[in-house]
Amino acid sequence: MRSCAIGLSVVVAAGAAAEPSVTFSFASDVNSDGPTFRGDSGNGVVDTLRNPLGLLVDDANGPLPTLSFDDTRFYADFQLTHDSSILLGTGQTLHTYRLDGSFRFDAVRTMRVDIENGLFTALGDSNSWGSSATIQASSDSGSTVTYTWQRESYPAYSLFQGASTQDNTDASFTLTNLLSFTANGTAPGVDLDAQTFLPSEKWQSEGSYSGSAFFIPAPASVVMLGLGGAVAARRRR
Numbered sequence: 001m002r003s004c005a006i007g008l009s010v011v012v013a014a015g016a017a018a019e020p021s022v023t024f025s026f027a028s029d030v031n032s033d034g035p036t037f038r039g040d041s042g043n044g045v046v047d048t049l050r051n052p053l054g055l056l057v058d059d060a061n062g063p064l065p066t067l068s069f070d071d072t073r074f075y076a077d078f079q080l081t082h083d084s085s086i087l088l089g090t091g092q093t094l095h096t097y098r099l100d101g102s103f104r105f106d107a108v109r110t111m112r113v114d115i116e117n118g119l120f121t122a123l124g125d126s127n128s129w130g131s132s133a134t135i136q137a138s139s140d141s142g143s144t145v146t147y148t149w150q151r152e153s154y155p156a157y158s159l160f161q162g163a164s165t166q167d168n169t170d171a172s173f174t175l176t177n178l179l180s181f182t183a184n185g186t187a188p189g190v191d192l193d194a195q196t197f198l199p200s201e202k203w204q205s206e207g208s209y210s211g212s213a214f215f216i217p218a219p220a221s222v223v224m225l226g227l228g229g230a231v232a233a234r235r236r237r
Helices: 002-016 217-235
Strands: 022-026 037-038 044-047 056-059 067-069 072-087 093-107 111-125 128-138 143-151 170-181 185-188 201-214
Touching: 044 093, 072 111, 093 128, 111 170, 143 201
Parallel strands: none
Antiparallel strands: 022 056, 022 201, 037 044, 037 201, 044 072, 056 067, 072 093, 093 111, 111 128, 111 143, 128 170, 170 185, 170 201
16 A cells, blocks of 8 residues: 555656756857858748757756767757847847747757747847847747657656646757858848848857756656556565
């Protein structure tokens, strides 16, 4: 009877957690041979040459060591929709865009993240971005952010195969060293079309990433966790 109670407590605990359970990241300088993002004139933001960027996975600042998946390549496919360009009191212009699309880590299938109603922001002047920008999306702030983990589960990291919930899930990129391609080479910043406020030329940038997600194990996994706890309890008796 005591073993059954232990198994039930594991099932309840697995379904009751309510905070981010696992975090993900990479640094832009992991790929030292090239930039992270690129864009043509228009609304696309994509990866550059399927960068070999290793993915780091952590137990949300818990005691376990960080997992490193070095056999992955980074892919991105985002679309921008201009929202506003606001002149600030500093004389700068803040350009904001709705961002939709996805990014993933493949070569060995690892993880996909789908974003709806995210935000892309860039400081600049009235007709250009400066040399930095941000991508933000949070399920607690009106975005839809869905992580899908495609490798084996890591229960100790609360990371399970399948899709995340929409609780406490987010993704963020910092874009730096934005360079546009001109007839004379490259130049910092990106010129914008006067009508659409979208890039009027090809560009590239570095990019660092971090994000967090909450996963609930599939019913079969929860049962196995419960049985494991029951067996352990029986052995201790």
